Amino acid sequence: MTAPVPVPDVWPPAAPIATERLLLRPAEARDRAAFVALYSSPEVGTYIGGARPRDELERAMPEVPGRRPGAFVVERDGAMIGLVTTLDRPDAEQREAELGYLFLPEAWGQGYAFEACAAALGWLAEALPGTSALLRTRADNAPSMRLAAKLGFTEVERYEAYGAEQWLGLRTP
Numbered sequence: 059m060t061a062p063v064p065v066p067d068v069w070p071p072a073a074p075i076a077t078e079r080l081l082l083r084p085a086e087a088r089d090r091a092a093f094v095a096l097y098s099s100p101e102v103g104t105y106i107g108g109a110r111p112r113d114e115l116e117r118a119m120p121e122v123p124g125r126r127p128g129a130f131v132v133e134r135d136g137a138m139i140g141l142v143t144t145l146d147r148p149d150a151e152q153r154e155a156e157l158g159y160l161f162l163p164e165a166w167g168q169g170y171a172f173e174a175c176a177a178a179l180g181w182l183a184e185a186l187p188g189t190s191a192l193l194r195t196r197a198d199n200a201p202s203m204r205l206a207a208k209l210g211f212t213e214v215e216r217y218e219a220y221g222a223e224q225w226l227g228l229r230t231p
Contacts, residue, residue, distance in 0.1 A: 068185040069127035077177045080170060082130035082142065085122055089131050092138035092162065093123040101163040105199050107220040128155065132174045139165040142178045144191070155182055156192045157209075157229075171205055179209065183231060190230045197223040 074083035085093075094115045096102055103109025124131065124141060132140040140161030157179065159171055182189055193211050195202035203225065211227030218224065 071181060071185070075130070075177050075181055077173050079134060080139075080174055080177070081133040082174060082177055082181075083133060085124040085129065085131045087122050089138045090119055090121065090123055093141075094119055096141065096160055096162055099163060101166075102160055105196055105202070106160070130174070130178055132161070132170065134165070134170065138162075139170060140174065142174045144178050144182045153186065153189045154192055155186070155189050156194070158193075166201070171201075172208055175205065175209055179229070188231050190228060193227045193229070195225050195227075196220075197225040 070084045074081050076082075094112060097110050098112040098115050100109045126145075128144040130142045130144075131138050132142055140159060143158040144155045145158065157175060159175055161171055165171075179191060182191065191211075192214075193206050193209070195206060197203070197216055206225070206227045209229065211229045214226045214228045216223055216225055
């Protein structure tokens with residue numbers, strides 16, 4: 059077994075990552091309300107095992123939520139619209155990171171997820187050369203399945219979790 063991917067050694071990036079329309083950056087206190095909205099959204103909850111109650115999130119959410127190595131707030135026009143994560147997998151037999159993403163429903167269908175995920179994968183490739191990426195999504199989430207294919211992920215397996223069939227994909231460097 060190889061050593062875990064040292065994401066903390068390269069996090070945060072020297073500067074936010076800018077794309078044509080977005081900015082990927084570490085979380086800040088001003089993002090708290092958007093984090094609450096994201097995790098309490100019934101639409102988002104459909105794909106992550108259910109929405110959490112807003113009042114519970116308001117009480118439990120730290121002042122600066124989502125501040126951890128490999129987690130990017132996705133900002134558009136000065137406001138958080140989503141979250142992309144590239145988390146290390148210390149139990150992996152090879153150098154791997156897991157890509158995750160959540161976007162507020164009003165940001166769906168506009169190509170932001172592809173733009174942000176592609177930028178995060180680009181950062182990962184530069185920061186940790188040779189790192190493979192995994193992506194998990196519900197098999198019945200057609201937009202996420204299209205995104206996985208567009209990002210270059212190929213199916214590794216399907217399995218049951220959270221009451222639905224899940225899809226696991228791999229993207230090698």
